[in-house]
Amino acid sequence: MAAPPHVVVIGAGLSGLAAAARLRGRGCAVTVVEAADTPGGLVRTETLDGHRFDTGATILTMPELIVDPLTELGLTPAEVLDRLALRPVDPGYVMNYADGSALALPHHAADIPDAVAEAFGPRAARGTDDLLRWLRQVYDAEFDVFIDRNYGGLRDLTGPETRRAATELVKLRTLGGLTGAVARFVDDERVQRAFTFQALYAGVPPHRARAIYAIIADMDIGRGLSAPVGGMGRVGAVMADALVDADTAIAYGSRATAIVHDGGRATGVVVDGDTLPADAVIATAERDTVAALVGRRPRRKLRYSPSALVVHGLLPVGVTDDWSAGHHTLDFGAAWSQTFAEITGRPGAPMSDGSFLLTRSAVSDPDTFVADGLESVSVLAPTPNLDSAPLDWDAIAEPYAAEVLATLAARGYRGLDRLQVLRIDHPKSWQRSGLPAGTPFSAAHTATQTGPLRTRNTWPGLDNLFLAGSATVPGVGIPPVLVSGGLAADRVTARLAEALATAGSLPRSAR
Template sequence: MARIVIIGAGISGLAAAARLATIGHQVTVCEASGTYGGMLGRYQRDGFAFDTGPTLLTLPAVYRDLALKTGREPLEQLVELAPVDPESRHLFADGTALSLPNASRGGVAQALDAALGAGTGERWGAVMNRGRAVWEATRRPLLEEPLPADPGALGTDPYPAPPRRGLARLRPGGSAPTLDQVAARELGGHPALTALLTEYALRFGFDPRTAPAGATVIPYMEQTFGVWSVRGGLRALAEAVYRRCEQRGVEFRFDTRIEQDPPDADLVLRPAPAEAALPGRVSVLLALRGARPPGTAHRTVVHAADRAAELAAVFGSEPGRSEPGLPDRPTVQVLRPDDPSGRPDEEHEAVTLTVTVPSQARLDWTVPGVAGRFADRLLAHVDAAGLGLGERVRWRVVRTPADTEREALAPGGAVPRPALAGAGGAFLQPANTTGRAGHYLLGGAAHPGGGLARAGMSACVVAGLIGPA
């Protein structure tokens, strides 16, 4: 039995603690703040409740495995899960509306044809088929196994070259090394399909002008395996894993900042240092008067009025150059869960707007008035798309990367990105082993990267490296 100290009670630290305690180790979790969950926070006021971090669950199999391996119970006995259907509703700049079904690639193709014209579903489906090839090539080395000692092979993008037809066969080259080139070459530059592909990348902090084509694995995974909501928000998932840790005898020390290696530990697990300059998120929590309209989608995406201007504002006017600013009418996720635990009664609604923005390290969100004016613009933007939220606002709270930095101890308030193959390894995360005996890295800034599912995978990989007592 090893004495293991885990630094940080975020979801990856909790998951690792539960796994390691279950296989016989003595585990202590030290958390600098006064609570657990990390980015899985919850804001409550006047009977309203909002997630302050991730809001939806993809790849629930990761937490189903955790529940079974640490307690022989299905995840559904720990939290109440429900598939989100439609998976998302999209409102494009030209006024076109599109609803995508959950976990149905055939249904997605039909919806695209109906909303955007015949043939668009086939185009999108062909790209998703190549995303499937990326999934099959990288699932184990990027999600389920430790990063190879020599990760050189993962520097090559596994996205397969599409078939070349007509005069294209006479031109040199044929691969699509970036997402933007996928959109131009394989989606025909179709504005709505390009915006759809961009949204998946932007949500995870990737610049589609530089992200490898293999990032198509992100929409492939969502559209294939589905998206799920948790009653009580994703904070309920953190609570369930915390309770499992307590059942397995994990000791917690809150308000405990660890600056040096604990002297009483055989093994130490800590979060990898995040890259502060990565994009962050602004969330606007809206307490609304009036009932949630029947048939309202859980997630509506209002797309940017000017895609190029949005990318220039968030990432810089040219790929690789940092000239951050705030986009005028950006891509906004509007989250409207049908969850009674999030509202005081049926005559009110809790809504969250989220948008990808420069991090606190690149744009000072603490300057008075910046966050409020930006929230005003976001509300005007979504209302111009027909949502009619502004006139119903009882109160609102604006949360910026500065809040994430302070509460989740995330440098710059940046949101860690999933690891991707390609681009010479530029989008890989540090390995879970450190080169120091008994020291491991986990969490969103370590292999296999950011996102709720990958945080759980990080814990699984580290537990596998340590092994049973």
Template sequence: MRSDDRGPRSAVVVGAGLAGLSTALHLRGAGVEVTVLEAQPTAGGRCPEVTAGGYRLDVGPTVLTETDQLARAFKAVGESLEDHLTLLEVDPAYVAHFADGSSLSMHSDPQRMRDAIRDLAGERDAAGYDRFVRHVQRLYDVELPHFIDRNLDGVHSLLRPALPRLAALRGFGRLDRLIASFFHDERLRQAFSFQSLYVGVPPHRARGMFAVVSAMDLVHGVTYPVGGMHAIVRAMVEVARAHGVEFRFDHQVDAVRQVGDSYEVRTPHTAHAADAVVLTCEPARAATLLADPDALRPDTTAAPSCVLLAAGVPAGLPGSGHHHLHFGTSLRGAMDDITSGRLMRDPSFLVSVPTRTDPTLGPAGADVLYALFPAPARDGSGADLDWRQLRGAYRDHMLRCLTAAGYAVDDLVGEQLITPQDWDDRGMPWGTPFSSAHTFRQSGPFRQPNVIGPRLALAGSGTTPGVGVPMVLISGRLAAERVLAGRGHRRHPDHG
């Protein structure tokens, strides 16, 4: 990806999260002079660094998949990912714990996974797993190059042979029915459909195309960076600086204005001129920065939010395994609660213990605990929940659930508790870190487009291709391609 004589010579990237860093590296690799403006004093965005009491705590994403997308950002400037980050395999990728007391270690190795399923549920479901792996890999092979890893210009850009192939793979049917066609045991149906929650839609409302997420983690594998998830940010900033990208922190952008063939990006103290601009904030925030507030029509259906508890555990935690999925009696019931604006009455939740993979995140013999409980977004009926009042009681509820699940949480160090109100206070629309939900009308070419104007683009989870670490890294590259082409035009999916 190289800039030609018609391409931009300079660019401002607004935001130093993963999307902004990906954009900066891809633009710099094309020969563009890049300045990154970040409102916070450090880089990271939704992947921040929190150190407390001798512990490094993840308070953003914890699951890393599809590391080829990360490697592409480093390769854009001629660097190798392996020279800057150490990635460790997480095996098992998850341990699923079910309401009946049974559990399942979920491996990326197909034979080990097959054996584990056979031991849990019998040969019929083990054979179903074989078919499932083949199916989700076919979905991945269709979706990644044609629907995820490319810029889309309206529905007409999907009128190609890949579309009927996706339909033939039941990509437009219901995800829960797709999963049920492979697995008879309800526990397995839960374990292989929860990934739709990553994109903000319960399995019984999600499209079958989102089974592709299972290919990303349960087939291709889960990794974890030494030093915690923020180590990704540190490495990307280090490489970007080494290649001439300029970072300016504590620079809150107030406005972006087109001036002739270029742009002026204003902060309270300075104005930056650039040939191109990429905004990595949420679309609703980006709209407030533009002279024309109608330039963007952000998506309006929020993904569910969460309550996050992260802390050090000095005495350590029993057992093994990095990522743990704890299912209640009915995953559907829990998700119905959330989408109806209620707290889960029968909770399902994620617990990660990253010190199982990287012991350096805490003192010797200690562990780091990360617990994520899905919760309603501050939208619709969920807006009626007063998290300032609920905060203490819900924390106690989480601790009781964790204790019942076997985690020793009597002594926590450096505790971080983040509720939907806290996400809201941090500027995340609807009080959710997961942006807009991937409903059918907010996915693919229907999602908020990344084109705003000539050499003016969006990146991040609120635009294409969507939510998740691999997706925001891809979004940064796609935004870079947009401004390098220099042919942006305002468009909304309703316009085709």
């Protein structure tokens, strides 16, 4: 029997790990090459000065998207969930407003209307039930057809399934503006913010986003947030361990420097001067990085999402006790559309009346995030990216971070201005780690960079090179990149169907 086809996956972020798991499960031999020393990419838990911090993504939803690829390796959902050891984050978010009011959003969506009524009164809560129902309808119409799907060509875009879903989305009035759509259900501006700020996850200001972006609020608030015991880095670790158990090589500290190709096919990946032969390649780096690996210059320039400055530091246990804060706290300034205009505009500027995300992972997991009487605390301030505001962050990050901490201390987070700062990540440092425009949030989901118009997961001129990750479809964030790994794996499986049949490879889940 022939040897199984060999797939090289560049990058052990969540998209690469998801793709690798699915392909290994379907009988391919898989090698993952990763420049860093650990799996997970931008979803990581790091040790700074002996203390643990979630230094990348902190908001985790839809764990079933982690479970699915690992079941292809033969694990049961219960085994995956057991390894992830997820705890519900409840409240999912605490939202503090400039008028002094606060909303703690419960983990279970069914409890949200009561929480809104308690925070802002029954009048403000009116319509929240209907809003949550509408969000779920938007998700149901959109997810399978427009998000978790590979497009072939025009026929896919005009087929009956697409037409049905598009008609449903029109009926749900998702083609108008997001804020207006949410305002049809709830008229309290604070509640509107709670259900529209998520557009920023897609790099788009809420007041400019189309209502189809309401799906993000359902994938976020609507489904409940959770956190793995041990920190966010456990997600990549659990996925990588399952791959290694299934005989997949993951080469850490190994940077791919070229994708070798020949007559329309990728034939290998150069790592440390050696060429790893490949029957197919999945690259999870940013589009321009992949273009450099292939030796081709991309045709169109992309518009990137805003970036962020993130401060990680320590506070003595007890300092946070009198804060109105949970695991995830959003502190909104009084300004709203102006804030988004500043961070997404051209030219962009730092927020003048900022809104911030405070992360206290210790709320869910004190054993990991409290040590020696000190609690790990992180603050994220959205910023413009380097394309729209080429600021000298190496010089201004420290004073800007001090200003953010002082602002928040004055807004009620007493003692935060005395945070013992251990690290500040900022647009220049993201740029130094290879991220274009100095943003870890990739290409923005503008109208011309979304859905079928986003950088495709196929590569022009090379029929066995595929993309996964935030640069390609469906987009940025943990749920989309896990989906992208599956979409790229489906492309590879279709491309290598004959080789898989010749090798008699059986899906692992069927063994």
